[in-house]
Amino acid sequence: MMLQKVIRKYLFALVCVAALIIPGAHAQETTESGEVYPLWPGTQYDPAIPTHQQVLGYAPGEKISSHSDMLRYMEALTQAAPDRMQLHEYARSWEDRKLIYVVIANPENLKNLPALERDMQGLSDPRKTDISKADALIKSLPATVWLGYGVHGDEISSTDAAMMTAYHLLAARNSPEVDQILANVVTFIDPMQNPDGRTRFINHYETSRGLLPDSSRLSVEQNQAWPGGRANHYMFDMNRDWFAMTQPETIGRVEQMQRYLPLVVVDLHEMSGNQSYYFAPPAMPLNPHLAPSQGKSMELIGRNNAKWFDTFGFDYFTREVFDAFYPGYGDGWPTYYGGVSMTYEQGSSRGLVFHREDGTDLHYRDTVRHHFVASLSTAEAAAQNRQELLQDFYNYRKSAIREGQTEKVRSYILPGRRDKAATTKLAGLLTRQGVEVLQADKSFKVCGASYPSDSYIINTAQPAKRLIRTLMDEDVSMNPDFLKEQERRRTKDYPAEIYDVTAWSLPLMYNVESIVCDKTVKENFPRATAALFTPATLSDDKATVAYLAPWGQATSARLLTHALRQGLTVKSNDKAFTAQGKRYPAGSLIFEVLHNPEDLPRRLNSIAQLTGAEIHGVNSSWVTDGPNFGSDNVTRMIAPKVAIVWDEPTSPYSAGNTRFVIERQFDYPVTNIRTEQLRSGDLSRYQVLILPTSWGSYQDSLGKGGAENLKAWVKRGGTLIAMGTALRYVSDPDVGLLSTHRENNYQADEIDDVSPAENGRIKGTLLTSAQDLHQATTPAQESPDYVPGVLVKAKTDGDHWLAAGLAPSLNILVGGSDIYSPLRRDAGHNVVYFQGPDDLLASGYLWEENRRQLAYKPFLMVEAQGRGHVIGFTQDPTTRAYLDGLNISLINAIFRGASHSQPLR
Known part of the structure; x- marks a missing residue:
């Protein structure tokens, strides 16, 4: 046995030496035992491009790569091929870890990256780019593919697959697939979307592992401690955050995708280790705002994936789960600017090896390779269909404008009368996602109603129309046949096949007034900014008695928290009152001058600028109705721990x-x-x-x-x-x-208790219909x-x-x-x-x-x-x-x- 190990190490050393001597015959990655790790069989690799093993000391899939390892390897690749790869930081996580994406292309396309951004922006707006200009761009532009990995921190294989994909695109020498990709595609790789969650998972795994990887589903390795590594620092499932945009990771990513508007977007995930591999087409229901061309492209890419999975003998399935209805996913949100977005799901080893229910072992290296093959297959499909994808993108944006001009919903008016702060935030949120939002600089009238200055207007005759309708409509309808099937399943107590929520209307969730109008607002109003609040100033910094802040908006709530943290004395009324002709609702904040520091006006003004809170000064505590400041209906607010x-x-x-x-x-x-x-x-x-x-x-x-x-x-x-x-x-x-x-x-008819008697029998019954059977099998309490x-x-x-x-x-x-x-x-x-x-x-x-x-x-x-x-x-x-x-x-x-x-x- 010892002799065999010596011979194996000697042969491995000879192979490494040969790889350095013989041009174009660089060895593929190898494991500690000297086994060749198969990337893409038959491919030769450029020795000038460093391998996973040379930089990190282990082969792909032999170890779960950390955030620091990923950064180190991507930086090494960039240094080795600066003419074909760029690395960009786009955000920092809550725990201050870098979020990056890399761009891989041939030297000409990489050099022309600013022009690509400019031209994709041009192609995205048919109002500015007519058909002849669009045709020229479609003939000349490369396709763009965005591959996102590891949005859930404990879905581990995708990040190592991202590194393998980058290496293969840079190092493969005799690969017609790679040659075609580099000639026709600019590939964006986001290798780790959730570094905080992944770090939490790796810490758990490394502290749990023993002498050998343990495949038992009962082992600590396979059972994460609370809270697990799936979510980010604040425990967000960031695959539901795309249109909410609450987390820095999402905000930075959406900002970058808005620059390049990639044509194909894939979010690579993991699922139960007992499952194989999933890729599009998706399951029902489909969002009605999807275009037929997007479904066609999903099918086309799926068929190319199937070709390669068949070639390599990988199992897969499609359509059975993972629908395309909710727009907050990584495979959902890009759809509504016109991209073809999909989720890929690999059965997870949740470690280096997982023992499946069928008695086989799933190895981490295999899960990495499956994601790698799917990544390359997707880029290849984009390369083969470059012009069609670009044409479909332009047509999608063009048809969106046409629909906005002809459909019944032509505009949304957000007057801000109910909650100005929430309305401003909603307008800024939409603007950040590429929606054109106008802000009235004067009062106006449309659809038989008058609206005040500062109202927000969203006309639907714009390229982002489908995103607007998806996020702004009160309801997005589901396929009637699908719903009928869910009702049938429910009669048999089978779970619904609805994967997530069925409602997400932003005006409803923000509880703001949104008026739907069947006319386009034609006034030449300026574009709204992407700001989520408007800084405010004190209306009177010379008040002698008190400063009052109306309650009910997020701005006044933040005023309260900042004031309490600064030790200011704050009162709040339980009932509405009127002071100096202004009505203050219940909960309004009262800052009495004599009960606060001398620099109270300066402090409040500073907080108002930071929070946007509305604050008014009064020179008398007299109120014309409601409780006075010293009433039992006025409470001093404490700064609670x-x-x-x-x-x-x-x-x-x-x-x-x-x-x-x-x-x-x-x-x-x-x-x-x-x-x-x-x-x-x-x-x-x-x-x-x-x-x-x-x-x-x-x-x-x-x-x-x-x-x-x-x-x-x-x-x-x-x-x-x-x-x-x-x-x-x-x-x-x-x-x-x-x-x-x-x-x-609730049961309209009380269900009889049919507990068995002492002899194990129950009272005899007669069932004369399927309805009787259903009634007889209904639990007395559920x-x-x-x-x-x-x-x-x-x-x-x-x-x-x-x-x-x-x-x-x-x-x-x-x-x-x-x-x-x-x-x-x-x-x-x-x-x-x-x-x-x-x-x-x-x-x-x-x-x-x-x-x-x-x-x-x-x-x-x-x-x-x-x-x-x-x-x-x-x-x-x-x-x-x-x-x-x-x-x-x-x-x-x-x-x-x-x-x-x-x-x-």
Whole structure:
């Protein structure tokens, strides 16, 4: 055995020497044992291009490459071939890691990259580029392919495949496929979209591994500790963030893609290790705003992938899962500027080897190679169909303009009368995604109504029309046959095939006024900027009594958090009042001059510039109606110490997204507390504690001691906020923190209890129809059917202090199967409750039974416990941080909740 190893090492050394001597015969990557790692069989490689092994010390797939290894290798490739590869940094993650993309092309195309950007921008706007100019560009331009890898940090194979793809494109010498790609394609490679999540995964894996890679699905290697590596620093699933654009990784990536508008975009993922490989065409349902040419191109690229997978003997499947309906995916959002975007999914080894249910082992090196082959195949398909892809892109943009001129929806008007701050943010968000948004510099009239200056206008007769309709329409319809099939499956208790939410209308989620008009606004208004808020200034820096800030917008909420962090004294009213002729809603902020530092005007002016908050000075405390500043209906706001439960059983998404909203959207610090600390830890330092949505059982994690600790803390003046499925815990009779109850599925006809008798038999029955069979198999007690995600309408009880500043009507994203009973009036208040069945649904597809049962049930509840309060959100208000219309309800729960409790101060 020892002799064999010596001979193997000697032969390996000879091969390495030969590779350096013989031009064009550079050896392929080899493993530690000397085995040749197959890249593309039969290909010779340029020895001037450094291999994975030469730079990093291991072959592709032999180790899970870290962020630093990836950067080191991409930099080495760039140095080796600067005429064919460029490296660009496009953002930094929350943990300050570089996000990069590389561009690979032949020397001429790489040198002409600025011209490519200019020409793609020209081709993207048929209003400026007529058919003859477009034809010239289509004949001369290369195709563009954007390959994105590793948006989920624990989907590990794609990053190593990205490095392999870059090497192969630069080093392959006798490859007709590569020659064709370099001649016809500019390839953009984004090798690691989520470096923070990947680093978290690698830390877990490297600290868990032993002498040999362990393939057992029970091993620690195969079971990540909470929160896992899938999400980024703030626990966002960034494959749902593309149009929400909340995270720096997404913001930077979208900005770069807006420059080049790549024709083909692929997002490379992983799925269960027991599955093979998925590529497009996608499953149903399809978004109705997709163009037929895009579906045709997906099929064309899929067939090319199939050709190579058949050649190499790789298993794959298509169409069965991963639909093309929701626009927030990496394979969705690029579609709506005219790209052909797709997801590829590789069964994951979640380590170096995974033992499958069929008894075979899946090796990491194989998962890397599958993604590598799919990447090259995609670029090859783009090269073979360069002109057709460019023509389809131009036609897509041209037909979008035509549709915007002829369809019933010609424009959207955003007056900003309900929430100016949210409206401004929405306009800026759309502008950042390539939508042309106008801002009126004077009042105007259209569709029989008058609108004020500063209103935003979005005419649909523009190249981004399909993105506009997808994001701005109240509802995007699903295929009727698909919905019919889901209803059929539901009758048999099979899960729905809807992959994500069915509703995402931005005006509804932001709760802003959006008027649809069947006429184009023709005034020559200036283009809106991409700013998400408008800096403000103090209206009067010489006020002698107080400064007042109307409540109800994100700008005033950020004013509150900044003021509290600076130690300013702030009061807030529970009822509306009128001062010096101006109406101030409940929740408005009062800064009394004599109770604050002498430089109060300077501080408030600085905060207004930073937040955009509206602040007015008054020289008298006299009000013409409503409570005076010294009334019992005016509360001094405290600066609460806020904690959030971290670790199992919480949902990482809910915990992270909630923390993000508080810290990054409202600039207020949050302390993370591990769940086990709640069992007996001293919580007296905190005034607010948030229980996020849970994926497991808080009862099991906290036990009796935790429940008693929480109840004692609340009664001493704490404010406990429970979200989503966390209400299962606080409403548990054994916990007794909130007097609501989770409901079973409503049954019009009571189901008989058919429990077996002592002899194991039950009463005999006669079944005379399939309906009888369905009735007989219905459990006596079951949850309502699971809702994939819809937007529903809710009403606000404006008289309660927790509803201060909330709009009379809110839009709530409802998902899951939990429905809660209202609080009795002697127990607490149902501050926000769902509307009646006929008015409930705002957007999406909701099962009829759920529609009826959700009606008039609570969304936001509050119950006093001793000196404190328990506040319950029956649905998570911070999902994906894109429900801006619900943010004030969360801020009220934290700051008004803490100030209306009576903790010892």
